[in-house]
Amino acid sequence: MLDVLVIGGGNAALCAALMAREAGASVLLLESAPPEWRGGNSQHTRNLRCMHDAPQDVLIEAYPEEEYWQDLLKVTGGLTNEHLARLTIRASSECRDWMRSHGVHFQPPLSGALHVARTNAFFMGGGKALVNAYYRSAEKLGVKIRYNAAVDRLDIRDGRFVAAHTGDERIEARSCVLAAGGFESNREWLREAWGQNADGEWPADNFLIRGTAFNKGVLLKHMLDEHHADSIGDATQAHMVAIDARSPMYDGGICTRIDCVSLGVVVNKQARRFYDEGEDFWPKRYAIWGRLVAQQPGQTGYSIIDAKAVGRFMPPVFPGVKADSLPELARKLGLDEITFMQTLNDYNAACRIGTFDHTALDDCHTEGVLPAKTHWARPLDTAPFYGYALKPGITFTYLGLKVNDSAAVHFGGQPSPNLFVAGEMMAGNVLGKGYTAGVGMSIGTAFGRIAGTQAAQAAIKSGVHLAAS
Incomplete structure (x- = not known):
């Protein structure tokens, strides 16, 4: 009998498959996508947030555990399991050598507008290269891989995994790792979660999906509805970013993100500001803006900058709407000119204006206007002016399965002896809300490796038991 079945094909699934195989287990990995779209959202990632107490290879200075934890605590507003979060943080400090052993390469420290050379290790070639490296290594080690193999249901008896169903096929295994992603590309589920607003709109209809079209949440819903697995998180919470409204429905990736929010102002369709654009550094706070925009009329916002901001942020793939005056910009964006000018004036x-420094929490702020802008506040007074229409872009959802530090799925508070979960399907244990750059890969890598190790141990234990009997 097969030892370990891994369901999913992204970073967490691959880490689990590699660890299980290294532990001596036979492993089959089922990826719902075809080969050209393998890897889920991991193919769109760029980096891993890493704890380190001193300069290390591609990381400068230090990013100690407590600072990492405080960053996570701040963005989640306390909606996080500290024990599992710290487990993730500590694991992030010791996984890079293992990743390199499976063909992942890291690029030299970055500098400039991203401000993450101290906290994040970037993959050479991005997430696509990482995914390809892991698949090559898995194949070399003897992991069996099948594509176009979506799993829609499991056989579970008394909290113990028995088999998975893909199409008409039933696959038995001694243990199983679930790493099939969230439900961000399931429009019906998003509609159900977000409901209708007072205007009769379905906000979810205006959401764009930054990543894969294959994360439908079928297996997650099956686990919650049919097997009543213990859940964690809120169905409306997600890694949701403000992205260019012209982005494709799926797989736009990093290039659709609008990174100039902190350098200007953001207004809604009514031409009014609605949140502090200078609350914190962009890599820590960029992921709140998708949800903020989602709460605005028509789920639309507009990021407005002037010429002083050009060159200080990563340019998006689409050029902004350009104008020689603010009234002209309002007209081009279809905003009420009078209200827009009142807001900007x-x-x-x-x-x-104090000492402007976008690399620090500077003293440029507003007084006497709501919402305040607490840092990097400079008048928008230098032509040309630019505007970017924004829509909410979902990366992954946070509703998932509750776990312990062994990555075991829980039923009625009891951990399963042979069913484990990693990646987006359990990220809500650490991310109740909010996001900070690179932490999703930290969670997927940490719990993917744990789940793979635990699944191999469970399978070997089961095999020994069967042999003895």
Whole structure:
């Protein structure tokens, strides 16, 4: 009998498959996508947030455990399991050598506008290269891989995994790792979670999906509805980013993100500001803006900058709407000119200019205007002016399966002896809300490796038991 079945094909699934195989287990990995789309959202990633107490290979200075934890605590607002979060943080400090052993390469420290050379290790070639490296290594080690193999249901008896069904085929295994992603590409489930607003709109209809079209959440829903697995998280919470409204429905990836929010102002369709654009550094706070935009009329916002911001942020793939004056920009964006100018004039008059420094929490702020802008507040007064229409872009959802530090799925508070989960399907244990750059890969790598190791041990134990009997 097969030892370990891994369901999923992204970073967490691959880490699990590799660890299980290294532990001596026979492993079959089922990826729902075809080969050209393998890897789920991992193919769109770029980096891993890493704890380190001193300069290490591609990481500068230090990023100690407590600072990492405080960053995570801040963005989640306390909606996180500290024990599992710290487990993830510590694991992030010791996984790079293992990743290299499976063909992953890291690029030299970055500098400039991203400000993450200290906290994040970037993959050479991005997530696509990482996924390809892991698949090559898995194949070399003897992991069996099948594509176009979506799993829609499991056989589970008394909390113990028995078999999985893909199409008309039933696959038995001594243990199983679930790493099939969230439900972000399931429009019906998103509609159900977000409901209708007071205007009769379905906000989810205006969401774009930054990543894979294959994360339908079929297996997650099956586990929750049919097997009543213990859940964690809120169905409306997700890694949701403000992206260019012209982005494709799926797989737009990093290039669709609009990174100039902190350098200007953001207004809604009514031409009014609605949140502090300078709350914190962009790599820590960029992921709140998708949800903020989702709460605006028509799930639309507009990021407005002037010429002073150009060159200080990663340019998106689409050029912004350009104008020689603010009234002209309002007209081009289809915003009410009078309200727009009142908003911008109020903001400009409220700016208290100190020493502008986008690499630090500077003293440029507003006074006498709501919402305040607490850092990097400078008047928008230098032509040309640019505007970017924004829509919410979902990367992955946070509703998932509750786990312990062995990555075991729980039923009625009891951990399964042979069913484990990793990646997006359990990220809500660490991410109740919010996001900070690179932490998704940290969670997937940490719990993928744990799940693979535990699954191999469970399978070997089961095999010994069967042989003895």
